[in-house]
Amino acid sequence: MQIAPFAVEQWMNAHETRCELNLAETCVESLTVAQLLDIAGATDTFLAEVRPLKLTYGAIEGSARLRTAIARLYASRAPGEVLLTHGAAGANALVYAALVEPGDRVITIVPTYQQHVSIPESLGADVVCLPLRAEAGYRLDLDELRRLLTPSTKAIALTNPNNPTGAVLDGETLEGLIGLAEMADAWLVADEVYRGASQEGDVLPPSIADLYAKGIAVGSMSKAFSLAGLRLGWICASTDLLRAVEVHRDYTTISMGMIDDLLAALALEHSDAILARSRAIVRTNLEILDRWVASEPAITYVKPAAGTTALLRYAPDLPSQEFCLRLLETTGVLFTPGSAFEVEGTVRIGYANNEAVLVEGLRRTSAFLRQLESAG
Ligand SMILES: Cc1ncc(COP(=O)(O)O)c(C=O)c1O
Numbered sequence: 470m471q472i473a474p475f476a477v478e479q480w481m482n483a484h485e486t487r488c489e490l491n492l493a494e495t496c497v498e499s500l501t502v503a504q505l506l507d508i509a510g511a512t513d514t515f516l517a518e519v520r521p522l523k524l525t526y527g528a529i530e531g532s533a534r535l536r537t538a539i540a541r542l543y544a545s546r547a548p549g550e551v552l553l554t555h556g557a558a559g560a561n562a563l564v565y566a567a568l569v570e571p572g573d574r575v576i577t578i579v580p581t582y583q584q585h586v587s588i589p590e591s592l593g594a595d596v597v598c599l600p601l602r603a604e605a606g607y608r609l610d611l612d613e614l615r616r617l618l619t620p621s622t623k624a625i626a627l628t629n630p631n632n633p634t635g636a637v638l639d640g641e642t643l644e645g646l647i648g649l650a651e652m653a654d655a656w657l658v659a660d661e662v663y664r665g666a667s668q669e670g671d672v673l674p675p676s677i678a679d680l681y682a683k684g685i686a687v688g689s690m691s692k693a694f695s696l697a698g699l700r701l702g703w704i705c706a707s708t709d710l711l712r713a714v715e716v717h718r719d720y721t722t723i724s725m726g727m728i729d730d731l732l733a734a735l736a737l738e739h740s741d742a743i744l745a746r747s748r749a750i751v752r753t754n755l756e757i758l759d760r761w762v763a764s765e766p767a768i769t770y771v772k773p774a775a776g777t778t779a780l781l782r783y784a785p786d787l788p789s790q791e792f793c794l795r796l797l798e799t800t801g802v803l804f805t806p807g808s809a810f811e812v813e814g815t816v817r818i819g820y821a822n823n824e825a826v827l828v829e830g831l832r833r834t835s836a837f838l839r840q841l842e843s844a845g
Contacts, residue, residue, distance in 0.1 A: 472591040476809035489801030490830040495819040497747040500695045509735040527727040538737035544679040557662045557689035557702035567713040573623035580810035585626040607636035611645040624656040630663040633817040635773020647681045663776035665693035665744045678705040699729040758820045761831045767838040777821035785841045800833040
């Protein structure tokens, strides 16, 4: 099976462990095991819980305890409508493997996480990309979407909150999107890994899994829950869809690690505390980023509504990969080039990492921009 190289992941693999200040990281600053146990009040009990665990394959679809904790993140879904996967990356791959036949139309809202374009393409789908444009504040144009729908449309795919722009579908647009999907009898694949990294409100925003019978919500411990090291994601959808996914999952996944499952259950049983921490980080850090953008003449952006990322448009006339490589070489600061999302002239920042790293990274980026100006 031929598949396009995954531009963002290749960039991260090449540079992430070698940079000094990582502003490409998209997780809300990751928790240590000690911090997690502290939040869960399990510091003194965890080892006793783990020691007698016999390391079998465990519960194949994920433990009942974990699936129950995940189902609580949705208003109307039962534990049986949750299936554990190796990260959201595993979830997305399995969803498309189960859904897509050659010739099916898949409409993907871009820019996005490349899985939602390249995997259906590799499966022979007729993938059509519907762009969100900065000039329109990254609002989804429902009329454009309507024009792309055909009788062979199998799925509409999006990341919500969006990676990389941080845009969020407002209630009215979401309703319109669901109406169109319903009309076309299409699945709505919503990659919601940034759900909970909210700028507004203290409750989880609605999920597609609660709004639409053919809604497929993909979630993860990595981003809003700050636990990427667990490599644990999930699909929340109708049992029919999950049965179709399981046919593929048996070949690629079998089950999750038992210790990862246990730590994820502990975390989600304290999801209120973890999400409160995440909201505090994304709000403080977006304020820092917003002040910097306002004061930095060479940068403009559409302020994100949620999530952990933003697309920054820079003034210097340089391809984004060259911009990022030169920035990295001279300052140690890592961004992701917009070329990885096919949006030239921009870089993606992940602003929800460590606050001191963000502040120093932005300071050095300004110094780099001044250097470029004086050289040019
Ligand atoms: C939108 C989106 N989906 C999925 C993933 C993969 O997440 P996970 O770590 O759960 O595999 C990422 C990671 O950056 C992402 O941004």
